[in-house]
Amino acid sequence: MELSDIDLNLLVLFQQLMVERRVSKVADNLGLTQPAVSNALAKLRRIFGDELFLRTSGGMVPTPFAEQLGESVGYALGMIHSGLNQRTQFTPATLKRTITIGMTDIGEIVFLPALLERLGREAPGVTLNTVRNNAAHLREDMEAGKVDLAIGLLPQLKAGFFQRRLFRQRxxxxxxxxxxxxxxxxxxxxxxxxxxxxxxxxxxxxxxxxxxxxxxxxxxxxxxxxxxxxxxxxxxxxxxxxxxxxxxxxxxxxxxxxxxxxxHPVKLPDAPISVFWHAKVHREPVNQWLRSMVFELFGGDGPPGAGLA
Missing domain, CATH: 3.40.190.10 (Periplasmic binding protein-like II)
Known part of the structure; x- marks a missing residue:
């Protein structure tokens, strides 16, 4: 199949279905009617020769083929989005928005005090929100831009995501x-x-x-x-x-x-704690600034507990 064989808008709709799992929600997000979304899904089914999404009581569930396709489509659309927006400029001091970071309750104790202090000085208009980084839909929420960063040990974030290690945790x-x-x-x-x-x-x-x-x-x-x-x-x-x-x-x-x-008297392996972000925000200035701040504040394997018995 060639790129000329498919409308890019259909792939955008497909990605929205992967994230939202409901035709009504996708219709609202894209400013379309529900019949228009259903017709577009029918076109995608004919193009790929697969049902792609099955209706269940819990919403539209992707088929195995759709799951496989979703990784590539999400990555490609993310890179296109990033390229189109990489020239956007901003000033932290005048930035007004909510930033959402996925982390555990450990992360909230370890990271939030210093991060809030820095944001208060550099970007007082920013509101910080956290979600659990073991949430079932973390991957989809990051693909949709609902979560800006995730911090932790997250092997489920692979295709379509960048990562950088902060430190190794013993x-x-x-x-x-x-x-x-x-x-x-x-x-x-x-x-x-x-x-x-x-x-x-x-x-x-x-x-x-x-x-x-x-x-x-x-x-x-x-x-x-x-x-x-x-x-x-x-x-x-x-x-x-x-x-x-x-x-x-x-x-x-x-x-x-x-x-x-x-x-610890038992020999336990260190855990690599990393920062993860989706490809769609790789060149997005606000996300780059946020990542740099996290790396500066918490990066490095220095000995925080030097002198422990």
Missing amino acids: YVCLFRKGHALDRPKLLLSDYKAAEHLVIVSAGTGHGKVDELIQKAGIDRLVRLSVPHFVSVGHILQSTALVATVPERLALKLVEPFGLVVRT
Whole structure:
């Protein structure tokens, strides 16, 4: 098939269907009637010889062929959009818009204070919004321009996305000061004997840490499991539990909650934390400025916990 065989507007409509999954929503987005969208979909079906989208109670579900085609179409349209808008100029001080970043609750604790402070000085008209980077539709929302950046360990963002590593994150043990384990070095035998707080962070790279500990033959006594990291400081502050957490989060919690960080006695691989953005905004000035700010504030593998036991 040649490019001259298909109308670019049909591919735009196809991409909208991949993101929205509803004919009515696509019609509203593109300023078309629902019959016009249905007719365009019928043309696409004839061109590609595939149903492309199947109607279900939950909306239009793409076929396997549409999923495969969607990666290439999304990337191509993104590059075209980027090329058409690369000359756009802006001044951060006068910028007025909402920026949305995908991150975990760890990211909100580690990144947001410094990022908000910088935005307040350089771009006071910017409002910051966060969404979970393990959300089911993160990929589609980034393709549609609803999410500007995502930060974390996100292997699902491949074709059509750029990424740059911020740092490699190691895991440490965290518990309250005065704990029975509050000694210069945490031994593996002490770790095994302790009662543990486990954070079941489903859908993120952090969730794999517990699997690795189990594979190492470590049978922990888990006293409490929680689905997020936000409550970790409060829980450890008033209990004798021990938690395995990312180092940068641990160092943020030490002073406010009176905690102690120790090198983990189990050999765990570092987790690469990266920034991801879609090809459509690769040359978009606001996104370039935002990425540069994130890299400057948080990039580098420097030893944030130098001197840990």
